[in-house]
Amino acid sequence: MIDAVPVKDAPAGQADASFAEITARRRGRIRRYLFQHPRAMDAVVVACYLLLVTPAAVEAVRDGVWPVVVLLVLAAAALVFRRSHPVHVVAVVAVLELGVALLHPWGSSVSAGLWFALYAVAEARSRRFALACLVAATAPLVFLYFLLAVGPLDGRLPDMGVNTPENFQLITSIAAAVSITLSNVIATGLGVSVRQRREHEHEIAAWAARAARLGSVTERNRIAREMHDVVAHSLTVMVSLADGAAVVVKKNPARAAEVLGELSRTGRTALADMRRVLGVLRDDAGPGQAPREPLAGGDSLGKLLEGFRTAGLPLHYTHTGPSLPDDAAFQLTVYRIVQESLTNVLRYGRSLGRVDVAIARTGPTVSIDVVDDGKGTVDSGGSAAAARQSRGSVGTGRGLAGMLERARIYAGTVEAGPIADHGWRVHAVLHWNGDNGSKGT
Helix, strand or coil: CCCCCCCCCCCCCCCCCCHHHHHHHHCCHHHHHHHHCHHHHHHHHHHHHHHHHHHHHHHHHHCCCCHHHHHHHHHHHHHCCCCCCHHHHHHHHHHHHHHHHHHCCCCCCCCHHHHHHHHHHHHHCCHHHHHHHHHHHHHHHHHHHHHHHHCCCCCCCCCCCCCCCCCHHHHHHHHHHHHHHHHHHHHHHHHHHHHHHHHHHHHHHHHHHHHHHHHHHHHHHHHHHHHHHHHHHHHHHHHHHHHHHHHHCCCCHHHHHHHHHHHHHHHHHHHHHHHHHHHHHCCCCCCCCCCCCCCCCHHHHHHHHHHHHHCCCCEEEEEECCCCCCCHHHHHHHHHHHHHHHHHHHHHCCCCCCEEEEEEEECCEEEEEEEECCCCCCCCCCCHHHHHHHHHCCCCCHHHHHHHHHHHHCCCEEEEEECCCCCEEEEEEEECCCCCCCCCC
């Protein structure tokens, strides 16, 4: 019986039904009921066996061989335990069937009990063990009919009221031995087949669980990356805006009001982004919740740049070539790379004279460059780049790792490092194959 494989921390949007439920739906109503109620299945097996051996029991009673009926009833009782003790049941039924064959060799249902017992062993144990049980249970019956054929045992056929050929008992004995062997082989083969199918289903269920766990890890990493981008950017910009407002509030109240307005807008945007990112963790999000789709990059990129200008960056932006693809995920990748790069400039840059953001598209290739001059006072014995690296060491390293992860989705690369004696440069290259890049700007 296949148990449901629990999948913890499954990613959002996972199908409601487990693999076990999907497998169960493939069965019919009767099979599903018997599969879920093994005791009922045991009762069906015993009933089928009794139905098969009823003609043999009637023949034995008619011939005055009453012990055969007792042996058949004992075999039926043993089959009740075939699920919990399959090997013991095979041994018991094999002995009982041999006794039936000795007492009434020409019964119409010899070895019927072995069919169910061998099937249970093949279903529960390995193929090699099942074949060993098949040989051990079948060989005594075959040997018995061999003795009946060659004559050491009486082997007297019942009187059928017609003349029989001289070698009729030999032919009948061979036919009985062959039929017993073939029926037992078929029963064992069915059990082996069922076991292999269930093992295959278990393997698929385990694979599905591993895939779900992998998807969960991927989703957590994506959420962590998004949260880093949202929180790091928003807090950095808000701190810069608050500091700027505190400086100019007395000298230029109008400018301070503008800065405070930008501070409020940045905070609201950050909250909306956080609700959107964390919304994937909730299954009961209502229609009023923040949308879960990726943030579009077109107009949002312009608002992002304007926010950094308000925060005090001397920002210059250029775009060459066709416009960015309409794909929201691709635009979000460009947006996040620019956002992370400018956040680092705002956080670590000192006495900046110019910050250039350049996006260029040539066919399927999109390149992103964020360069600052990094002019300012440097510590003795070091350059501005060295000072930038020293100041950057206070970060967690998630920013560059996040940019690399995003770029790799589009077979891209990201390089970051100092330029000359002053400044810092982030260069990213993405590859988009969704269209031919012929859209106008």
